[in-house]
Amino acid sequence: MTKPMKAIVINDYGDRNQLTEAEMPIPEINDNQLLVKVVSIGVNPIDWKTRKGLRKARYPFEFPIILGQEMAGVVSKVGQKVTGFKVGDAVIGYGTPSNRGTYAEYYAIDADQAAHKPITVSFQEAAGLSLAGTTAWEAMFDAGHLKVGQTVLVLAGSGGVGSMAIQLAKHIGAHVITTTSATNDNYVRKLGADKVIDYKTQDFAKVSPEVDLVFDTLGGPNQIDAFKVVKPCGHVISIVETTDQATELSKKQGVTFEKINAYPDKDIITSLSNQLGSGKLKVPIATQLKFNAENVQEMHKLSETGHIVGKLILNV
Numbered sequence: 001m002t003k004p005m006k007a008i009v010i011n012d013y014g015d016r017n018q019l020t021e022a023e024m025p026i027p028e029i030n031d032n033q034l035l036v037k038v039v040s041i042g043v044n045p046i047d048w049k050t051r052k053g054l055r056k057a058r059y060p061f062e063f064p065i066i067l068g069q070e071m072a073g074v075v076s077k078v079g080q081k082v083t084g085f086k087v088g089d090a091v092i093g094y095g096t097p098s099n100r101g102t103y104a105e106y107y108a109i110d111a112d113q114a115a116h117k118p119i120t121v122s123f124q125e126a127a128g129l130s131l132a133g134t135t136a137w138e139a140m141f142d143a144g145h146l147k148v149g150q151t152v153l154v155l156a157g158s159g160g161v162g163s164m165a166i167q168l169a170k171h172i173g174a175h176v177i178t179t180t181s182a183t184n185d186n187y188v189r190k191l192g193a194d195k196v197i198d199y200k201t202q203d204f205a206k207v208s209p210e211v212d213l214v215f216d217t218l219g220g221p222n223q224i225d226a227f228k229v230v231k232p233c234g235h236v237i238s239i240v241e242t243t244d245q246a247t248e249l250s251k252k253q254g255v256t257f258e259k260i261n262a263y264p265d266k267d268i269i270t271s272l273s274n275q276l277g278s279g280k281l282k283v284p285i286a287t288q289l290k291f292n293a294e295n296v297q298e299m300h301k302l303s304e305t306g307h308i309v310g311k312l313i314l315n316v
Helices: 045-051 123-127 130-143 160-171 182-191 221-228 244-253 266-277 293-305
Strands: 005-010 020-024 033-043 070-078 090-094 106-110 114-116 151-154 175-180 195-198 211-216 230-238 256-259 285-290 311-315
Touching: 033 090, 033 123, 033 130, 033 293, 045 293, 070 106, 070 123, 070 130, 090 123, 090 130, 090 266, 114 266, 123 266, 123 285, 123 311, 130 160, 130 211, 130 230, 130 266, 151 160, 160 175, 160 182, 160 311, 175 182, 182 195, 211 221, 221 230, 221 244, 230 244, 244 256, 285 293, 293 311
Parallel strands: 151 175, 151 211, 175 195, 211 230, 230 256, 285 311
Antiparallel strands: 005 020, 033 070, 033 106, 033 311, 070 090, 090 114
């Protein structure tokens, strides 16, 4: 019998106390997968939303559930049909939602959801790239069709996804406006923001000029206000829950409105990894902690505040 691995699991939906340590079997892989010995794990809002049961209708997983979708590690086994990876390769990736996620010592991932980790970058930084970066990419470029010379408003630019969005938009030659608190002004400007709106003292709907794209990472009233600043024929792209009001406003104003669910894409993850390796992209780390149940609970607590600057990383 193979040695079990340590994982952090939930046996029911609920608060942070549901996160407990368990011994689980090391995953079996199919012909198209890699088995990765996990070094670092990216913690994302999607993790605690799943823990609370907010996604159970969409993903009716069986318990115990190992949360987590994002990681960096070292390949320990390669599926028979996989090309381009070998045992010992350092990789990054983010997998589709399952009940066998990345909060574990080993993770089975489809080879087409992984990329080689740049040698110039730590596992910690690399672990926080793929989910946040892919989400920003698919929202702005695939759904929002952002192009050089256009203006994008990124709501909450200091968060994990927002930080990526600012950098990616700047790289293609877009004009970048973002909202954050005054304490993070310098941080988002260093990432590439051209104009910063302090959401605590300013209403972006009153001070932001007309923009081609609003990237909504917040939802609620912010999503509705987005329609006050977007040009006719522009785009409002959201990664959070949407409202009927937003759908009505989009029809009334001739604005494309879409809620996207990001999905892993090898070409995007590879491009992100290359940009990280060349220094074009940075993954700012807010906090990193050792991988155990207590620290996973702490990471969820931090993420749930909605005021994290950068990425949350667990180190196995």
